[in-house]
Amino acid sequence: MLKAQDSMKTLEDSAAAALKALLEQVPVIKLADIEHESLSPDRGVDIVAHVDVSGRRHTLVCEVKSSGQPRHVRMAALQLRNYMVHHAQQATPVFIAPYLSPEAQALCREESVGFLDLEGNARLLFDTVFIERIVASKPAVERRELKSLFKPKSAQVLRVMLRDPIRAWRVTDLAQNAGVSLGHVSNVRASLLDREWAKVSDGGLFLSDPDALLDGWRDAYDPPAGKRMSFYTTLHGGAFEEAARRVLRSERTMRHAAFASFSAAHWLAPYGRTGAQYLYADEAGVEPLRAALKLSSVSKGENVVVTLLKDPGLLHDTVEPAPGAICTSPVQTYLDLAVAGERGREAADHLRREKLTWSK
Structure with a gap:
């Protein structure tokens, strides 16, 4: 418990220093004093800064949290509003955290709360002062x-x-x-x-x-870890599809292999064919695929790519849009397409529109 308190004290010290540094960059702002809980008793907020703007006194009340996730933004906004109702109605509320994502920043704007994070993102609006700074870095x-x-x-x-x-x-x-x-x-x-x-x-x-x-x-997203195996088959078009569907629905291969990427998308939400077929398999699925699809190992010129999965868990989340056409789920197929280059991203967007829309 003591270690957690020490960590929070360090964070509050860093937050107070970051706020002071930000305010000192604006010539019209004169910082009168800044108080924070590590130096004084609990007041209900973590930092209170008194500033002078062209001769006018103003107060910033700040809540500091170790997480800047949206749920913590809402909690902080509620705490700040409660404090202001009882202690400082004319003050400006500010939320400070180690990092605030674009979504968390948008939520601060929605809640009418200024923000500052230790990465350098900031937005403060009071009196005649408007400070906004957005940085690209993420811790x-x-x-x-x-x-x-x-x-x-x-x-x-x-x-x-x-x-x-x-x-x-x-x-x-x-x-x-x-x-x-x-x-x-x-x-x-x-x-x-x-x-x-x-x-x-x-x-x-x-x-x-x-x-x-x-x-x-x-x-x-990172593609599933596994060994990429390149093959060539003399089967094409309908002959390949018929052989693949037969082996994928066989008792020996069921739950051990599936169409993936562009090949899965062909069955789920057709967008355009590619020159190769893609499948995922575990150890038990590779040899049945090799035999049924007449696969020969090649170093280049492949037209079938089988990924031998390190973790075959995603093979338990498959769909069968047509008899034997066992495919990775729409979610998994979407993710794989999204990292498959420009054409893959287009196919992913099409799949999402067709299969991954949810009512609000």
């Missing part, structure tokens, strides 16, 4: 936290929820359906709630903003 810890939300085990939870976003899940049911531990579900739950991509109802956790979740996943 490494923020990138790591977002990446961790989409790692294989967590992704299994997200895939389950995206099948039916409005369905409310109990933690135990979600863990069972996703095939992961209760701890994994709890971590995903916390991340979704912090970003306001999910909410909790009487029935449990549900996705309140599946589009924002999918956008975040797309932007942080």
Whole structure:
């Protein structure tokens, strides 16, 4: 507990220093004094700054939090409003955190709260002063936290929820359906709630903003880890499709292989053919594919690409839009297409319009 208090004190010191440095950059502002909780008793807000603007006194009341996720923005805005009602009605509310994403910044504007983060993003509006600064940098810890939300085990939870976003899940049911531990579900739950991509109802956790979740996943997406295997087949067109559908629906290969990327999109939301076929497989699926599709290993000129997955969990989330046409789910197919170059992004956008739209 003491360590957490020390960490918060350090953050408040850094926040006060950042606010002071920002205000000192504006010639018409004279900083009279700045008080923060690490130096004085709890007042209900973390920092109070008194400034002089061309001879007029003004007060900034600031709430500091260790997270700048949207849920914490709303909490801080409520705390600031309550404080101002009882102590400083004419003051300007300001939220300060280590980092504020564009979504969190937009929420601050919506809540009429100024903001400042330790990366350098800032927006303050009071008296005749308007300060706005947006930087492109994102702290490494923020990138790591977002990446961790989409790692294989967590992704299994997200895939389950995206099948039916409005369905409310109990933690135990979600863990069972996703095939992961209760701890994994709890971590995903916390991340979704912090970003306001999910909410909790009487029935449990549900996705309140599946589009924002999918956008975040797309932007942080790395293709599944695995061995890329290049093959050539003499089967083309209908002959290839017939052989592939036959082997994919066979008992030996079921749940061990699936059409992926452009090949899955061909069945889910056709946009345009490519010169190669793409499949995912686990160890048990590669040899049946090799035999049924008459695949020969090549170093160049391939027309079939099979990715041997390191983590085959996504093969448990497949769809069958036509008999034997076992494909990666629309969500997985969308993500793969989105990182497959310009043509892939166009196909991804088409797939999203056709298969991944949710009512608000």
